[in-house]
Amino acid sequence: MDTAAVEVTDLVKRYGGTTAVAGLSFAAPRGAVTALLGPNGAGKTSTIEICEGFRRADSGRVRVLGLDPAADARALKPRVGVMLQAGGVPTGARAGEWLRLMAAFHADPVPPQELLERLGLLSAARTPFRRLSGGQQQRLSLAAAVIGRPELVFLDEPTAGLDPQARMAAWELVGELRDAGVGVVLTTHHMEEAERLADHVVIVDHGRVVADGSTADLTDARQELRFRADPGLDTASLLRALPGECDVEELPGGQYVAVSADPAGLGPGFLATVTTWCAANGVLPEDLRVQRRTLEDVFLELTGRDLRES
């Protein structure tokens, strides 16, 4: 039982001339939330659909609960919950009926009524799928993915298009699944969602993994000082002014980041040195702040692009 919930090694998927997944590897532990985070078109859906057994890989190895999702699809079906981006529910099916049907396929399902209530769908229980709002459709697909108490759930963009209240309800449900020992693999391009939900984040760009670890590992759990000014400041001069072992970097768009290797180093003295240097050099530092790095910052540093704009 020590195997990972999902193990993907050197996965490649091509569509004609487009290489959607270009040698991607990661492992998702059991009983934890793993987020595949990346911009639109990064290859997240292709990867997750191969893990779900819906698409064939061109090359590479995929193991889901130790099994091959293509060859062992029948054995995996009762053990794995799947929420597709496109819903996967017949358009005429009523929400409540659909969940009762899904429940009938499983030995010990979550009562449909309980899920309808949890996900705010009680009033829509008799509504056909095609007449549900986009957010209600999303929530119904989420309910269908978890109704069989699976060991592992795949959620493709689970909160895309949800309003803040429904998003919180979905996040709570995912947290409870994890607490109950269920492995969750989800895709998202919301770094806030990955930061809030995931124990383990795999950042994907152009079909490859560019970073992989816990949020704390990836953000280094360390503080940094950031400000905006004209591009081309003399960062070497600022670095010389700073105490101890430090680093100063200019990022695209006139963003500057200063960090100290000393965990206690980014205190009031550090901040005062930066503002004194700015004053002496006629620089007005805009949006000056001391913060922990976010996943957004990590993505920008690794790819030179903004996750929201890519």
Ligand SMILES: Nc1ncnc2c1ncn2[C@@H]1O[C@H](COP(=O)(O)OP(=O)(O)OP(=O)(O)O)[C@@H](O)[C@H]1O
């Ligand atoms: N069936 C298909 N036929 C042709 N190209 C495809 C197909 N599915 C995906 N692609 C292309 O493969 C690349 C990766 O797409 P994929 O959907 O896997 O990425 P993604 O990270 O999930 O993006 P999104 O968040 O937009 O779903 C994109 O360039 C996409 O246009």
